[in-house]
Amino acid sequence: MGKPLIPGKTIYRLSIYHRCLRRLTENAMETVSSSALAKAAGVNPSQLRRDLGYLGTFGTRGLGYPIGELSDAIREVLGREHLQPVILVGVGNLGAALLRYQGFQKEGFEVIAAFDAVPDAVVTRGIEVPVHDVDLMRDFITQNEVKLAVLSVPVEHAQEVTNELVEAGIQGILSFSPTVLMVPETVTVISVDLALELEQVSFFVKRDGEPAPEVPEDKIVP
Amino acid sequence: MGKPLIPGKTIYRLSIYHRCLRRLTENAMETVSSSALAKAAGVNPSQLRRDLGYLGTFGTRGLGYPIGELSDAIREVLGREHLQPVILVGVGNLGAALLRYQGFQKEGFEVIAAFDAVPDAVVTRGIEVPVHDVDLMRDFITQNEVKLAVLSVPVEHAQEVTNELVEAGIQGILSFSPTVLMVPETVTVISVDLALELEQVSFFVKRDGEPAPEVPEDKIVP
DNA sequence: TCGTGTGAAGACGTTCACAGCT
DNA sequence: AGCTGTGAACGTCTTCACACGA
Numbered sequence: 001m002g003k004p005l006i007p008g009k010t011i012y013r014l015s016i017y018h019r020c021l022r023r024l025t026e027n028a029m030e031t032v033s034s035s036a037l038a039k040a041a042g043v044n045p046s047q048l049r050r051d052l053g054y055l056g057t058f059g060t061r062g063l064g065y066p067i068g069e070l071s072d073a074i075r076e077v078l079g080r081e082h083l084q085p086v087i088l089v090g091v092g093n094l095g096a097a098l099l100r101y102q103g104f105q106k107e108g109f110e111v112i113a114a115f116d117a118v119p120d121a122v123v124t125r126g127i128e129v130p131v132h133d134v135d136l137m138r139d140f141i142t143q144n145e146v147k148l149a150v151l152s153v154p155v156e157h158a159q160e161v162t163n164e165l166v167e168a169g170i171q172g173i174l175s176f177s178p179t180v181l182m183v184p185e186t187v188t189v190i191s192v193d194l195a196l197e198l199e200q201v202s203f204f205v206k207r208d209g210e211p212a213p214e215v216p217e218d219k220i221v222p
Numbered sequence: 223m224g225k226p227l228i229p230g231k232t233i234y235r236l237s238i239y240h241r242c243l244r245r246l247t248e249n250a251m252e253t254v255s256s257s258a259l260a261k262a263a264g265v266n267p268s269q270l271r272r273d274l275g276y277l278g279t280f281g282t283r284g285l286g287y288p289i290g291e292l293s294d295a296i297r298e299v300l301g302r303e304h305l306q307p308v309i310l311v312g313v314g315n316l317g318a319a320l321l322r323y324q325g326f327q328k329e330g331f332e333v334i335a336a337f338d339a340v341p342d343a344v345v346t347r348g349i350e351v352p353v354h355d356v357d358l359m360r361d362f363i364t365q366n367e368v369k370l371a372v373l374s375v376p377v378e379h380a381q382e383v384t385n386e387l388v389e390a391g392i393q394g395i396l397s398f399s400p401t402v403l404m405v406p407e408t409v410t411v412i413s414v415d416l417a418l419e420l421e422q423v424s425f426f427v428k429r430d431g432e433p434a435p436e437v438p439e440d441k442i443v444p
Numbered sequence: 445t446c447g448t449g450t451g452a453a454g455a456c457g458t459t460c461a462c463a464g465c466t
Numbered sequence: 467a468g469c470t471g472t473g474a475a476c477g478t479c480t481t482c483a484c485a486c487g488a
Contacts, residue, residue, distance in 0.1 A: 007456080008422075009456095009457070011422065011425050012418065012422060015418045015422070016418065019400065019418075033468085033469065033470090034469075034470070041402065042402040044458075044459065045469095046458075046459055046460070047457090047458060047459075049469090049470065049471065049472085050457090050458080050459090050471090050472085052470095052471095053470095053471065053472075057470090059470045059471075060465085060466070060469085060470075061464070061465040061466055061468080061469055061471080062465070062466045062467075062468045062469050062470075063466070063468080063470085064470085065470090078421060078424070079425055079427075080421070084424055086420070093319045093348075094319050094320075094323060097315045097316050097318065097319030098316075098319075098416070101315055101316060101416065103400060103416055103417040104416070104417055104420060107417035107420070107421060109417070109420055109421075109424075123347075125345075126315075147427050148420070148423060148427060150420070171427040172423035172424060172426060172427035173423065174420050174423050178241065178325060180262070180263065180264040188426035189423075190419055190422050190423050192414060192416070194320070194323065194325055194326070194414070195325040195326055195328065195331070196234065196237050196241075196329075197396055197412055197414055198308070198326060198329070198331055198370070198372070198396050199237045199300060199302070199329060199331075200233065200234060200412050201370060201394035201395065201410055201411075201412050202300070202302065202306055202331070202370060202394060203233050203301060204394060205301075205369050205370060205393040205394035205410060229479075231478090232479090255448090256448070257447080266480075266481065267447095268480075268481055268482070268483095269480060269481075271448065271450085272449090272450085274448090274449095275449065275450075279448090279449075280448095281447075281448045281449075282447085282448075282487085282488065283446080283447055283448045283449080283486070283487045284445075284446045284448075284487070285446080285447070285448085285488070286447070287448090
């Protein structure tokens with residue numbers, strides 16, 4: 001069947017719009033125009049209308065979009081009607097910080113457990129999530145039907161742990177390892193490579209004060 | 223003048239290639255073919271050749287690319303011949319983890335100082351970088367001619383701190399705040415939004431075990 | 445023969461511009 | 467008048483396919 005697929009980039013922006021809409025709701029607003037929401041999200045109004053077009057017809061010409069309905073529609077498309085349980089593997093510097101980080105909760109994700117090769121060595125100050133030995137990971141995943149994992153193990157163990165995750169049934173991985181992970185086509189991996197992002201910034205900073213040569217579309221916030 | 227500009231996405235991949243090349247150098251290799259390097263970097267060989275084409279003509283037909291020369295050429299284009307000093311602002315959970323994180327150093331960045339509104343409250347275990355009061359930030363930036371900053375303050379202070387950074391002369395910001403930062407055109411901002419990335423993964427995880435509907439090009443690692 | 449370099453085609457994403465509804 | 471929805475133009479990125487050098 002022909003699918004009315006939504007482009008990946010649109011999905012990303014829908015998440016942004018969703019967050020903006022939430023702030024508007026708190027301010028007891030009822031409708032937004034494409035130009036207002038676009039400004040808040042840092043995109044072109046035309047692009048916003050195109051993106052929202054993928055959801056169906058929501059706006060009222062001359063008026064704008066109903067915030068509540070729009071927000072619900074986005075949440076449904078993103079598949080975020082229900083809480084998604086997440087596990088985190090690798091409770092080192094970064095992993096521990098991510099466990100203390102409140103941002104995932106705010107966006108509706110619950111990190112229900114963490115795993116580490118040496119859980120006893122983990123400094124659990126400020127961490128409320130239980131940290132187990134990585135040997136227990138597989139059973140935990142199957143028993144709790146966890147689909148999402150955050151991977152923050154050292155790069156040299158990344159592929160190995162990924163294989164375990166995949167075998168246990170994980171279907172999506174947010175990886176912080178600076179390496180290319182091999183996974184079956186059915187598994188989604190998104191990599192956040194901190195050093196690489198810094199390198200991007202560095203490139204666009206000219207040494208002699210001239211303006212940046214080009215705009216890296218996605219990530220730039222005008 | 224007509225500029226032979228390198229596309230933003232190519233810049234990003236050049237960083238990846240550079241890292242892969244380093245690993246090859248360690249293994250005492252002298253040349254690579256586009257297909258081998260492409261495989262390591264997780265991209266299409268054609269794309270790799272096109273990307274390297276922006277650097278000039280390096281490869282030898284029938285043989286491949288000389289690793290050393292290629293690596294140097296990329297480093298030059300990326301402007302990474304010399305160490306770039308970086309400061310970090312906001313030493314909370316995430317900020318502290320980033321200070322302990324070795325990945326920036328590995329990629330040739332030196333975090334020379336950190337700033338926080340309440341530096342005394344910061345747990346500096348394992349942190350070698352000095353943490354100063356944010357009041358000292360401005361002078362530090364001007365005196366040390368720092369161009370790059372990592373921003374990991376709470377979202378409600380992000381814009382305010384950004385303004386200070388920009389006024390002090392910072393030209394590139396790697397931000398971890400889930401918000402749109404307003405900066406002059408001369409300043410580059412790249413945002414890493416952790417919750418949004420997790421939301422991306424979540425979307426591509428189907429609830430009924432069918433394969434992912436589409437590939438988010440950039441981030442996916444095949 | 446092997447593998448680069450590149451014109452040309454194709455896929456994709458963004459923006460314009462305006463018709464049409466309220 | 468104000469603002470959405472969308473065809474069409476435009477620009478960018480990716481991939482193909484093959485000529486050519488080693």
